[in-house]
Amino acid sequence: MGWFDVKIISEHFDVPEAKQLDYYERKGGYRSARKAVAMAPEAISAEVVASNLRGRGGAGFPTGMKWSFVPKDADTVYLVVNADESEPGTFKDRHILFWNPHMLIEGMIIASVALKVRNAYIYIRGEMAREYRVLQAAIDQAYAKGYLGERVFGSGASVDITVYRGLGAYICGEETALLSSLEGGRGWPRLKPPFPAVKGLWGKPTIVNNVETIANLPWIVEHGGKAFAELGTGRSGGLRIVSVCGHVKKPGVYELPLTVTGRQLVEDVCGGVPKGRKIKGVIPGGVSMPVLTDAELDVPFEFDALQKDERIREVEVRPGQKFDLGGGRTLRTMAGSGGVVVMDDATDITQAAWRIVHFFAEESCGQCTPCREGTGWLAQVAHRIAFGHGRAGDVDLLASIADGIAGNTICALGDAAAWPTLAFLTKFRDEFEAKVRDAHPVVVAGGHHHAPAHGDGVTGAA
Numbered sequence: 479m480g481w482f483d484v485k486i487i488s489e490h491f492d493v494p495e496a497k498q499l500d501y502y503e504r505k506g507g508y509r510s511a512r513k514a515v516a517m518a519p520e521a522i523s524a525e526v527v528a529s530n531l532r533g534r535g536g537a538g539f540p541t542g543m544k545w546s547f548v549p550k551d552a553d554t555v556y557l558v559v560n561a562d563e564s565e566p567g568t569f570k571d572r573h574i575l576f577w578n579p580h581m582l583i584e585g586m587i588i589a590s591v592a593l594k595v596r597n598a599y600i601y602i603r604g605e606m607a608r609e610y611r612v613l614q615a616a617i618d619q620a621y622a623k624g625y626l627g628e629r630v631f632g633s634g635a636s637v638d639i640t641v642y643r644g645l646g647a648y649i650c651g652e653e654t655a656l657l658s659s660l661e662g663g664r665g666w667p668r669l670k671p672p673f674p675a676v677k678g679l680w681g682k683p684t685i686v687n688n689v690e691t692i693a694n695l696p697w698i699v700e701h702g703g704k705a706f707a708e709l710g711t712g713r714s715g716g717l718r719i720v721s722v723c724g725h726v727k728k729p730g731v732y733e734l735p736l737t738v739t740g741r742q743l744v745e746d747v748c749g750g751v752p753k754g755r756k757i758k759g760v761i762p763g764g765v766s767m768p769v770l771t772d773a774e775l776d777v778p779f780e781f782d783a784l785q786k787d788e789r790i791r792e793v794e795v796r797p798g799q800k801f802d803l804g805g806g807r808t809l810r811t812m813a814g815s816g817g818v819v820v821m822d823d824a825t826d827i828t829q830a831a832w833r834i835v836h837f838f839a840e841e842s843c844g845q846c847t848p849c850r851e852g853t854g855w856l857a858q859v860a861h862r863i864a865f866g867h868g869r870a871g872d873v874d875l876l877a878s879i880a881d882g883i884a885g886n887t888i889c890a891l892g893d894a895a896a897w898p899t900l901a902f903l904t905k906f907r908d909e910f911e912a913k914v915r916d917a918h919p920v921v922v923a924g925g926h927h928h929a930p931a932h933g934d935g936v937t938g939a940a
């Protein structure tokens with residue numbers, strides 16, 4: 479069987495009628511939800527556990543295990559679908575929302591029955607206006623048919639879905655910030671524990687799952703958890719949807735087996751790098767994930783495989799001082815949000831690094847000092863290196879700022895800025911050092927050499 483023969487979510491991508499309930503149902507849609515409302519909730523959860531489904535929102539946490547954290551005696555449980563997708567380079571969820579909204583709705587009905595949820599929410603990034611309209615229209619169709627609301631499909635289960643539009647803050651994708659935002663408050667992350675599964679929306683147990691995670695549920699209920707696990711590899715079941723952008727001939731959204739390596743993804747799936755250029759670096763899962771070099775691409779772009787490179791366990795942050803890349807996690811990188819960014823050998827890696835840390839500095843919620851101050855400093859130092867104003871010691875300074883942020887913040891946005899910085903510095907240190915060596919100090923009146931603290935690199939003005 480070839481790579482492209484099995485599809486779970488993407489089969490009808492690009493078919494305009496696929497958004498319509500009639501079409502979806504003709505292709506077998508809502509069969510699983512009908513089946514689920516007649517099942518015991520525990521039986522559905524058992525299939526999800528057996529499926530080895532892992533969360534597609536970033537961390538790859540096993541979905542069945544997350545569900546099991548909901549207290550058994552909870553009077554009210556909420557389901558929240560995270561459709562905030564804002565990580566640069568990541569655009570797979572919006573594709574699902576636009577092309578296959580009914581599969582998400584069907585997955586939500588299944589999850590709601592399994593978790594005994596009456597009210598479910600979709601938190602969608604505000605800028606996704608087109609996706610919002612498609613999604614809301616699909617929900618309206620489902621209500622009109624009696625597939626949502628009181629007694630869905632005439633069963634004893636009742637499920638309501640409400641769509642909430644965010645206002646475009648990246649941090650609102652972090653699950654606790656998302657819940658605060660949904661409650662009408664400021665999108666600020668909360669300390670965990672307690673985890674949302676125990677204390678979430680309005681203090682009640684809440685399962686927050688990614689769009690792709692939930693959209694896999696109809697297939698799992700139809701074919702069984704075991705079949706889903708068998709499609710996957712190791713501890714990860716199913717297929718995976720990735721978005722690919724950057725220097726490839728065929729960027730786009732692809733649903734692929736988890737065994738596909740980075741090189742196969744770039745060369746075979748996406749047609750290779752244009753203009754005969756070579757690959758310099760590939761970010762495997764949204765720009766918060768550490769970059770891989772060309773030499774590291776022959777590894778499956780799958781949760782465990784990407785974390786298992788034993789070669790680099792630590793990075794040197796200051797001469798003689800090492801930073802351990804994480805308890806037990808040999809890291810190098812993670813599958814993250816599924817957003818693959820490919821950079822060819824003409825890419826200025828120092829500028830790419832600056833662009834990335836600048837994004838996180840802009841999006842920091844400012845609640846904790848290491849992140850608020852640290853990301854700002856990262857952006858500033860990275861900027862002066864990238865644009866020709868680097869000073870002696872700046873490369874080590876950058877590493878030590880990143881070191882000061884990683885692991886010291888309320889939420890993972892701090893790590894999201896620190897990890898890629900450390901990876902860029904470890905893998906492309908020569909380029910950063912060359913940039914500093916070749917920096918052009920600005921000569922000011924009186925003959926003093928002066929490099930601006932935060933030169934804009936365009937005017938070179940001091």
Ligand SMILES: Cc1cc2nc3c(=O)[nH]c(=O)nc-3n(C[C@H](O)[C@H](O)[C@H](O)COP(=O)(O)O)c2cc1C
Pocket residue numbers: 532533534535536537538539541544560561562563564565648649650651652653654686687688689691692889890891894
């Ligand atoms: C700064 C930050 C932004 C995040 N943005 C998203 C997002 O846009 N979409 C998403 O599904 N998860 C995002 N996450 C992960 C969520 O906090 C959460 O882990 C995820 O929605 C859980 O779903 P899953 O178990 O199905 O993966 C983000 C995490 C962080 C730290």
Ligand code: SF4
Pocket residue numbers: 649666667841842843844845846847849850887888889890891892
């Ligand atoms: S790490 Fe950054 S974004 Fe997260 S809570 Fe702290 S300041 Fe806010």
